[in-house]
Amino acid sequence: xxxxxxxxxxxxxxxxxxxxxxxxxxxxxxxxxxxxxxxxxxxxxxxxxxxxxxxxxxxxxxxxxxxxxxxxxxxxxxxxxxxxxxxxxxxxxxxxxxxxxxxxxxxxxxxxxxxxxxxxxxxxxxxxxxxxxxxxxxxxxxxxxxxxxxxxxxxxxxxxxxxxxxxxxxxxxxxxxxxxxxxxxxxxxxxxxxxxxxxxxxxxxxxxxxxxxxxxxxxxxxxxxxxxxxxxxxxxxxxxxxxxxxxxx
Amino acid sequence: xxxxxxxxxxxxxxxxxxxxxxxxxxxxxxxxxxxxxxxxxxxxxxxxxxxxxxxxxxxxxxxxxxxxxxxxxxxxxxxxxxxxxxxxxxxxxxxxxxxxxxxxxxxxxxxxxxxxxxxxxxxxxxxxxxxxxxxxxxxxxxxxxxxxxxxxxxxxxxxxxxxxxxxxxxxxxxxxxxxxxxxxxxxxxxxxxxxxxxxxxxxxxxxxxxxxxxxxxxxxxxxxxxxxxxxxxxxxxxxxxxxxxxxxxxxxxxxxxxxxxxxxxxxxxxxxxxxxxxxxxxxxxxxxxxxxxxxxxxxxxxxxxxxxxxxxxxxxxxxxxxxxxxxxxxxxxxxxxxxxxxxxxxxxxxxxxxxxxxxxxxxxxxxxxxxxxxxxxxxxxxxxxxxxxxxxxxxxxxxxxxxxxxxxxxxxxxxxxxxxxxxxxxxxxxxxxxxxxxxxxxxxxxxxxxxxxxxxxxxxxxxxxxxxxxxxxxxxxxxxxxxxxxxxxxxxxxxxxxxxxxxxxxxxxxxxxxxxxxxxxxxxxxxxxxxxxxxxxxxxxxxxxxxxxxxxxxxxxxxxxxxxxxxxxxxxxxxxxxxxxxxxxxxxxxxxxxxxxxxxxxxxxxxxxxxxxxxxxxxxxxxxxxxxxxxxxxxxxxxxxxxxxxxxxxxxxxxxxxxxxxxxxxxxxxxxxxxxxxxxxxxxxxxxxxxxx
Numbered sequence: 001x002x003x004x005x006x007x008x009x010x011x012x013x014x015x016x017x018x019x020x021x022x023x024x025x026x027x028x029x030x031x032x033x034x035x036x037x038x039x040x041x042x043x044x045x046x047x048x049x050x051x052x053x054x055x056x057x058x059x060x061x062x063x064x065x066x067x068x069x070x071x072x073x074x075x076x077x078x079x080x081x082x083x084x085x086x087x088x089x090x091x092x093x094x095x096x097x098x099x100x101x102x103x104x105x106x107x108x109x110x111x112x113x114x115x116x117x118x119x120x121x122x123x124x125x126x127x128x129x130x131x132x133x134x135x136x137x138x139x140x141x142x143x144x145x146x147x148x149x150x151x152x153x154x155x156x157x158x159x160x161x162x163x164x165x166x167x168x169x170x171x172x173x174x175x176x177x178x179x180x181x182x183x184x185x186x187x188x189x190x191x192x193x194x195x196x197x198x199x200x201x202x203x204x205x206x207x208x209x210x211x212x213x214x215x216x217x218x219x220x221x222x223x224x225x226x227x228x229x230x231x232x233x234x235x236x237x238x239x240x241x242x243x244x245x246x247x248x249x
Numbered sequence: 250x251x252x253x254x255x256x257x258x259x260x261x262x263x264x265x266x267x268x269x270x271x272x273x274x275x276x277x278x279x280x281x282x283x284x285x286x287x288x289x290x291x292x293x294x295x296x297x298x299x300x301x302x303x304x305x306x307x308x309x310x311x312x313x314x315x316x317x318x319x320x321x322x323x324x325x326x327x328x329x330x331x332x333x334x335x336x337x338x339x340x341x342x343x344x345x346x347x348x349x350x351x352x353x354x355x356x357x358x359x360x361x362x363x364x365x366x367x368x369x370x371x372x373x374x375x376x377x378x379x380x381x382x383x384x385x386x387x388x389x390x391x392x393x394x395x396x397x398x399x400x401x402x403x404x405x406x407x408x409x410x411x412x413x414x415x416x417x418x419x420x421x422x423x424x425x426x427x428x429x430x431x432x433x434x435x436x437x438x439x440x441x442x443x444x445x446x447x448x449x450x451x452x453x454x455x456x457x458x459x460x461x462x463x464x465x466x467x468x469x470x471x472x473x474x475x476x477x478x479x480x481x482x483x484x485x486x487x488x489x490x491x492x493x494x495x496x497x498x499x500x501x502x503x504x505x506x507x508x509x510x511x512x513x514x515x516x517x518x519x520x521x522x523x524x525x526x527x528x529x530x531x532x533x534x535x536x537x538x539x540x541x542x543x544x545x546x547x548x549x550x551x552x553x554x555x556x557x558x559x560x561x562x563x564x565x566x567x568x569x570x571x572x573x574x575x576x577x578x579x580x581x582x583x584x585x586x587x588x589x590x591x592x593x594x595x596x597x598x599x600x601x602x603x604x605x606x607x608x609x610x611x612x613x614x615x616x617x618x619x620x621x622x623x624x625x626x627x628x629x630x631x632x633x634x635x636x637x638x639x640x641x642x643x644x645x646x647x648x649x650x651x652x653x654x655x656x657x658x659x660x661x662x663x664x665x666x667x668x669x670x671x672x673x674x675x676x677x678x679x680x681x682x683x684x685x686x687x688x689x690x691x692x693x694x695x696x697x698x699x700x701x702x703x704x705x706x707x708x709x710x711x712x713x714x715x716x717x718x719x720x721x722x723x724x725x726x727x728x729x730x731x732x733x734x735x736x737x738x739x740x741x742x743x744x745x746x747x748x749x750x751x752x753x754x755x756x757x758x759x760x761x762x763x764x765x766x767x768x769x770x771x772x773x774x775x776x777x778x779x780x781x782x783x784x785x786x787x788x789x790x791x792x793x794x795x796x797x798x799x800x801x802x803x804x805x806x807x808x809x810x811x812x813x814x815x816x817x818x819x820x821x822x823x824x825x826x827x828x829x830x831x832x833x834x835x836x837x838x839x840x841x842x843x844x845x846x847x848x849x850x851x852x853x854x855x856x857x858x859x860x861x862x863x864x865x866x867x868x869x870x871x872x873x874x875x876x877x878x879x880x881x882x883x884x885x886x887x888x889x890x891x892x893x894x895x896x897x898x899x900x901x902x903x904x905x906x907x908x909x910x911x912x913x914x915x916x917x918x919x920x921x922x923x924x925x926x927x928x929x930x931x932x933x934x935x936x937x938x939x940x941x942x
Binding site: 012013014015016032034080183184185186187188189190191192193194 | 647655671
């Protein structure tokens with residue numbers, strides 16, 4: 001069986017986001033790019049499955065839709081342990097476009113399990129995984145926190161309200177994973193980085209596809225105001241501030 | 250003539266067996282990796298005279314150390330007599346070195362008296378081992394075999410000394426009885442001979458012959474028993490001290506194989522095949538054949554005294570790590586694996602390895618790299634070198650590390666600090682000061698070059714408590730009109746936690762980046778706050794071609810006080826009782842003990858020392874990247890053990906000089922519910938207060 005892990009290239013979580021082009025896109029100057037944390041976890045789980053002979057997983061491929069500038073992130077995924085990578089040479093216009101491209105890859109390369117992080121940590125769209133499944137008319141399972149081989153069949157664990165659900169679906173299928181899918185992201189070993197240098201990144205041109213979303217504007221949350229400390233002996237002041245300044249009572 | 254022949258034959262057998270053993274060990278050494286070139290012979294001789302012959306480190310445990318020193322010096326003197334016996338035995342002459350005259354007399358007399366002293370000392374050692382429970386001699390690694398080995402060795406020495414005394418008694422008794430000339434002086438032998446007034450010359454002669462032969466044959470046996478015993482240190486300790494690593498304790502060796510890879514990563518031009526074709530077989534230590542000759546020499550030299558383990562903060566608090574076990578395991582594993590490698594080729598695997606089958610990951614991750622073990626070892630064994638190279642194997646080859654450390658790696662890689670904070674916020678600590686903290690890039694743009702670069706460190710930049718220390722320090726620097734600047738947003742982690750957590754690659758990426766920035770601004774002098782940054786930039790960057798004059802803030806401030814430029818008011822802390830906790834990376838790692846104490850002295854506070862202070866100081870528990878992970882399972886947290894000791898002094902202030910120590914001690918004070926009465930302050934903060942800043 002072959003796993004495809006879809007990875008997204010996102011700004012590091014400590015990045016101070018700035019906007020450009022009239023507040024409709026993110027200014028990428030000086031941004032440190034990383035693998036989307038949920039995708040990193042799904043890659044980790046995919047590699048764990050490959051390490052387990054009973055899973056029947058023979059290879060782990062990563063796929064990414066993005067320009068050549070995102071190759072260091074792909075290389076990182078290879079260093080962590082993916083066998084090979086495919087990059088669709090196009091900007092990730094929106095979820096619909098990206099899903100169309102990835103669906104095309106799955107069709108061509110015949111993957112059995114497609115893993116997508118629940119969302120990307122930049123735009124938080126939470127759409128691509130389900131869309132891929134729809135494009136291909138195959139099952140998709142959401143809120144996945146585990147996948148384990150049992151008697152040669154991958155059993156998927158879902159988080160449901162107040163508990164867990166175990167399901168199986170016929171392959172090929174898409175799983176949309178969230179935290180818990182792997183304990184912690186695997187790190188690249190030196191040996192991994194060295195071998196990643198010669199691992200193939202296949203570049204394919206995008207198939208025709210449209211993007212359905214247009215970003216009108218982006219805005220940041222209002223900065224948190226400073227915390228005011230009020231002396232414990234002065235409850236009157238607290239009430240006064242809650243009434244007149246915070247206007248909550 | 251017959252006697253000579255028998256003697257020659259036994260000597261030949263002794264040398265033969267010894268040569269076989271040595272040949273075997275040399276073939277084991279051939280399997281090891283390079284460590285460092287042996288240069289600075291003068292310096293090495295100096296260390297050998299001091300540490301080996303002067304027994305300076307053994308005196309760190311003064312009472313029992315004194316007895317050991319007596320035994321050592323006794324052995325040195327007695328060795329001369331043993332050599333004379335060998336020449337006598339071969340030549341059939343008597344006391345062949347007698348031509349040395351008074352010197353011969355002196356050495357013989359000293360040997361005679363030392364035989365008694367050694368006998369008594371060894372008797373004390375043996376009785377102590379047999380009848381008293383000495384904690385240092387216990388532990389999982391101290392099996393029955395270790396105890397038997399120790400007892401056998403001590404009994405052998407007792408017999409050696411006993412036979413020597415009887416030999417001298419027989420010799421003098423015989424000479425007195427026959428009136429022949431005595432060569433050499435034997436005060437104690439004489440005394441013993443005097444106890445047998447009625448004994449004939451013949452009897453004395455028999456006594457002499459029997460004890461002469463038993464003594465020399467015991468020596469021959471002992472010499473061949475030693476290499477198979479923990480007591481091999483009798484031979485190995487002096488060479489081991491001579492071959493000590495000369496670097497400061499805090500310095501970790503550079504992995505040149507990683508440097509090549511990292512340079513290729515940072516400058517990804519065309520990949521030169523000559524470099525990629527030749528990657529090392531293995532990064533770090535997984536098994537016996539991965540160790541350096543020095544690691545193995547250390548292992549062979551260890552006599553299992555357990556001083557290292559008795560001062561190890563992890564071991565003291567009930568964790569599995571025991572530095573002695575690490576060294577003993579290496580010796581045992583080499584003994585097991587080396588013959589297999591020699592027989593079946595260097596790629597042979599017996600399905601076992603030093604890592605995991607002997608030393609667990611849990612042991613390795615418990616080390617705080619405080620270097621107490623290495624500082625304590627009487628023969629300069631470097632335990633952390635083995636532990637850290639095993640961590641390097643785990644991370645570089647297997648990508649394996651405790652989860653929290655993996656996050657630390659990601660953070661350092663992505664945002665240049667062990668914590669998840671934006672590099673954009675690096676200068677937030679300096680906000681709202683009454684003056685502007687000069688930033689290197691601004692000064693440089695204006696064509697100015699400050700004398701010092703002030704290295705803030707990640708804790709100074711992001712840790713709310715330690716930001717106050719950074720602020721206190723710049724206030725003092727400002728007060729002193731010191732020409733300095735900071736890197737601000739251009740500063741990034743030195744790589745210390747990554748390196749000590751085994752991630753040599755990440756360390757070197759960070760180091761090269763920092764060195765590059767520092768060179769860009771033509772920095773030559775650096776003031777550091779964090780002792781870990783201090784140690785890394787000062788001791789480890791030179792290996793990566795980063796050569797800077799690095800001074801710790803305490804050294805600088807003390808210098809200014811001594812020169813009279815920094816006059817500290819004594820009112821603020823007058824008479825206040827203060828205890829100072831030595832940070833490992835200032836103290837043991839870099840020998841800075843006096844400066845903080847002199848500064849505290851100039852505050853006129855009442856300095857109370859903890860029992861474990863200066864080079865004996867107990868780690869706070871945070872070094873070696875422990876700061877960022879949960880401690881391994883044990884009976885107690887290290888920081889609690891240390892805080893309890895500090896609180897035990899009754900001091901009102903626990904002074905520290907390291908961000909990690911501060912976090913640990915502050916936590917400890919909170920844990921003990923003493924934060925109302927006891928303050929944890931950095932020395933810089935105290936000075937700033939005293940200056941009214």
